Amino acid sequence: xxxxxxxxxxxxxxxxxxxxxxxxxxxxxxxxxxxxxxxxxxxxxxxxxxxxxxxxxxxxxxxxxxxxxxxxxxxxxxxxxxxxxxxxxxxxxxxxxxxxxxxxxxxxxxxxxxxxxxxxxxxxxxxxxxxxxxxxxxxxxxxxxxxxxxxxxxxxxxxxxxxxxxxxxxxxxxxxxxxxxxxxxxxxxxxxxxxxxxxxxxxxxxxxxxxxxxxxxxxxxxxxxxxxxxxxxxxxxxxxxxxxxxxxxxxxxxxxxxxxxxxxxxxxxxxxxxxxxxxxxxxxxxxxxxxxxxxxxxxxxxxxxxxxxxxxxxxxxxxxxxxxxxxxxxxxxxxxxxxxxxxxxxxxxxxxxxxxxxxxxxxxxxxxxxxxxxxxxxxxxxxxxxxx
Numbered sequence: 001x002x003x004x005x006x007x008x009x010x011x012x013x014x015x016x017x018x019x020x021x022x023x024x025x026x027x028x029x030x031x032x033x034x035x036x037x038x039x040x041x042x043x044x045x046x047x048x049x050x051x052x053x054x055x056x057x058x059x060x061x062x063x064x065x066x067x068x069x070x071x072x073x074x075x076x077x078x079x080x081x082x083x084x085x086x087x088x089x090x091x092x093x094x095x096x097x098x099x100x101x102x103x104x105x106x107x108x109x110x111x112x113x114x115x116x117x118x119x120x121x122x123x124x125x126x127x128x129x130x131x132x133x134x135x136x137x138x139x140x141x142x143x144x145x146x147x148x149x150x151x152x153x154x155x156x157x158x159x160x161x162x163x164x165x166x167x168x169x170x171x172x173x174x175x176x177x178x179x180x181x182x183x184x185x186x187x188x189x190x191x192x193x194x195x196x197x198x199x200x201x202x203x204x205x206x207x208x209x210x211x212x213x214x215x216x217x218x219x220x221x222x223x224x225x226x227x228x229x230x231x232x233x234x235x236x237x238x239x240x241x242x243x244x245x246x247x248x249x250x251x252x253x254x255x256x257x258x259x260x261x262x263x264x265x266x267x268x269x270x271x272x273x274x275x276x277x278x279x280x281x282x283x284x285x286x287x288x289x290x291x292x293x294x295x296x297x298x299x300x301x302x303x304x305x306x307x308x309x310x311x312x313x314x315x316x317x318x319x320x321x322x323x324x325x326x327x328x329x330x331x332x333x334x335x336x337x338x339x340x341x342x343x344x345x346x347x348x349x350x351x352x353x354x355x356x357x358x359x360x361x362x363x364x365x366x367x368x369x370x371x372x373x374x375x376x377x378x379x380x381x382x383x384x385x386x387x388x
Contacts, residue, residue: 009070009076012073012076012077013077013079016079016080017083020081024081024084024088024089027042028085028086028088031085032349035206036207048118050091050092055077055081056094056095056116057116059074059094059097060097060113061100065113065116070303071304071306071307072300072306075248075300078248078249079248079255080252081252083252083253083256085355086204086205086358087205090159090205092118093116093120093121093122095112095115097237099111099225102230107185110185121165122159122165123163123167124158124167125154125166125212126167126235127157128153129153137169137170139152139168139170139214140171141170141172141182142174143173149218149219150184150186150192150217151215152214153196153211154212154214155209157211159207160212161198161208162207165185165186165188166186166212167183168185169183176228177227177229180228180232181235182226182231183224183234185225186219192218193215194213195212196210196211197211199211202357202358202360203358236316239319239367240312240315244299244302247295247299247322247325247326248303248326249362250327250330251296251299253355254330256351256355257334257337257355258285258289258337260351261288261341261352264340264344265281285340287336288333288337294325294329295322295325298318298321301318302321314387314388318388321376323362323366323372327359328369330359331360334352334355335356337355338353
């Protein structure tokens with residue numbers, strides 16, 4: 001199932017595949033059986049190697065010392081990293097392109113470039129206790145001398161246990177832009193920040209998703225990202241890219257599941273012949289391959305559309321299509337893979353069992369499947385099928 005990638009994208013694809021298979025994959029079972037944790041020295045090695053390979057610089061513009069890789073190349077990388085369970089591919093921070101549009105020179109030096117170098121670690125404090133897929137931000141930012149006071153509660157702050165600052169979204173409580181949203185860099189050790197709880201989730205990741213309460217947390221004006229009412233626009237850009245990379249990771253996960261299930265079924269003897277010769281198994285595998293091929297075509301074409309500079313409204317819809325189809329596809333593939341492995345597929349040491357749990361959240365975070373369907377339908381109604 002080869003896509004026509006250019007030579008540079010194919011080179012990066014091979015680099016990511018080697019890193020995934022040789023460095024990360026051997027640690028999956030240990031991570032699974034230890035709450036997602038592997039030895040500190042090994043985690044540090046993974047981070048160091050990922051940075052040296054250039055993964056943390058993929059989205060960073062060349063004028064800031066990054067690689068500025070095309071979207072199609074970044075998708076090729078994340079597809080291969082998506083083959084790995086237990087969040088082990090989250091071993092590096094990844095500053096994104098929107099940051100260089102939104103942040104001033106001082107913020108880029110203090111927050112963004114240190115992410116690329118592995119000197120700092122961020123987390124996103126966006127979601128709240130209300131409807132997670134709607135824009136329902138109750139956290140407020142009130143003006144005060146020299147900056148703002150942040151009040152509110154944030155849920156699912158992914159990787160917060162490794163982070164030293166938040167990217168936080170809040171509704172402005174006063175001023176000319178009252179009611180609109182702003183983004184802020186918030187130092188994790190600021191007074192007034194409290195961990196409410198760190199709930200356990202289905203997957204075994206070292207990166208946690210705590211709930212935080214912010215009570216009169218002072219943030220200097222120099223830490224506001226962009227204009228006072230610009231926060232939602234930046235978040236839409238972030239969501240668009242995240243949805244595309246989720247689709248890429250789902251394609252990688254599905255490919256790994258298909259390969260491993262096919263290998264098992266080829267060696268498992270039933271009634272004197274390999275399990276893979278059973279038509280029921282062949283039909284499941286055929287459906288998996290067909291759906292994966294469709295998902296890869298959607299995902300890579302969406303990445304190519306970004307590289308061609310197509311209309312942002314079109315790209316927004318396409319990313320929703322990619323996330324919707326790829327995440328739903330990967331869940332179906334995981335379910336079939338568990339069935340093919342049988343009892344082995346229900347063991348935590350088996351890749352199918354781990355992905356069966358881990359892939360479920362891909363249909364929820366960064367906008368549920370239902371939200372993606374609404375975005376797609378609205379694009380159809382507003383622009384028609386040919387202009388989506």
